[in-house]
Amino acid sequence: MLIIVLFSSCNVKKNEIVAHRGAWKKNNFPENSIAALRHAIDLKLPGSEFDVWRTADDSLVINHDAHYNKLLIEETDYADLTKFKLSNGEKLPTLYQYISEGKRNNKKTLFVCEIKPSEISKERGKKTAVLAVEIIKKLKANKNTCYISFDYDILKQIRSIDSKASLQYLEGNKSPKEVKADHINGIDYHYSVFKKHPEWIQEAKDNQVILNVWTVNEAADMDWIIANKFNYITTNEPELLIERLKK
Numbered sequence: 001m002l003i004i005v006l007f008s009s010c011n012v013k014k015n016e017i018v019a020h021r022g023a024w025k026k027n028n029f030p031e032n033s034i035a036a037l038r039h040a041i042d043l044k045l046p047g048s049e050f051d052v053w054r055t056a057d058d059s060l061v062i063n064h065d066a067h068y069n070k071l072l073i074e075e076t077d078y079a080d081l082t083k084f085k086l087s088n089g090e091k092l093p094t095l096y097q098y099i100s101e102g103k104r105n106n107k108k109t110l111f112v113c114e115i116k117p118s119e120i121s122k123e124r125g126k127k128t129a130v131l132a133v134e135i136i137k138k139l140k141a142n143k144n145t146c147y148i149s150f151d152y153d154i155l156k157q158i159r160s161i162d163s164k165a166s167l168q169y170l171e172g173n174k175s176p177k178e179v180k181a182d183h184i185n186g187i188d189y190h191y192s193v194f195k196k197h198p199e200w201i202q203e204a205k206d207n208q209v210i211l212n213v214w215t216v217n218e219a220a221d222m223d224w225i226i227a228n229k230f231n232y233i234t235t236n237e238p239e240l241l242i243e244r245l246k247k
Contacts, residue, residue: 015226017241018047018112018234020215021064025236030086032062034093034101041102041109045238048102049112049148052095054128055081060095060135066119068092074120095132099139110144111136112234114170115158117151126157133162148188148212159183168212176204186210188234191221201228219244 022029022036023043029036032050040048051064059078066073069084082091093101102111115132118125129149136142146166147158152174155167159182168186169179172193179187187204191213194201204211214234216222222244225233235241 013046014229014231015245016046016232017238017245018049018110018212018232019043019045019238020049020234020236022048022050023238026239030088030090032064032093033086033088033090034098035088035090037098037102040238041106043238043242044108046108047110047112047146047232047234049114049234050098051114051116052128052132053116054118054124054131058131060128060132062093062095062098066116072119074118074124095135096139099136099141099145103139103141103144106144110146111141112146112148115147115149115151115154117149117154122151122153125151125154129154129157130161133158133165137162146186152182155184156182166210168210170214176200176207176209180207180209186212186231188212188214188232190214191216191225194225194228201230216241 019040021031023040024031024036037048050062052060053063053073054060055073055078056075057077068081071081115129136145146168148168148170149155150170152169155169158165158167167184168188169184170188172189176187186209194213211230212232212234213225213230216225216233216235217237222241233241
């Protein structure tokens with residue numbers, strides 16, 4: 001079953017590709033668009049990452065930055081945000097729409113759901129996480145979703161409501177042993193963190209902590225990570241990474 005392959009610490013694969021904000025770059029799709037997600041799925045990539053914010057009227061939307069079309073998402077209603085289309089004509093997608101589309105004809109691609117820390121308050125960010133988990137469970141996509149965040153408390157909040165959720169920490173300031181002690185499954189750090197702390201690579205493997213790395217776009221960096229056998233490699237250049245892995 002998919003859940004065993006992706007989430008069991010003992011059986012996680014090596015050097016699996018995660019498309020950062022979807023597979024957008026080669027075909028000039030908008031980042032975090034449904035088109036970029038669809039392309040990642042069509043490429044049969046092991047994962048596709050996306051970013052979640054909560055609007056002023058509690059809609060969960062997919063966008064990387066805190067602002068969309070110069071509007072602060074957290075202080076703007078969804079109807080006002082959707083007055084402005086993405087560059088390919090799509091409406092700013094909600095989490096519900098995004099996951100619904102992502103489930104269609106998808107037998108391989110993991111949803112890597114980044115919950116953005118709130119710029120208003122810690123508690124708001126934690127509430128956003130709870131709402132995201134509720135939506136993903138409602139859509140029966142929880143077994144095919146991994147949650148990531150720069151906010152450690154957001155991950156701990158998810159763990160408090162879901163003992164089985166797959167969680168990865170982004171900030172890069174905790175060792176594998178530390179995250180494991182808090183029942184967080186993995187670390188997803190910038191590749192420079194692992195070059196500064198190469199001992200964390202083996203420590204993660206020894207402690208069955210999932211290793212993910214972002215955002216790896218250059219061939220030389222890809223080759224170094226491939227040689228070190230990370231579990232996941234997050235990239236804006238999935239097509240290039242496919243070629244590096246073939247070599």
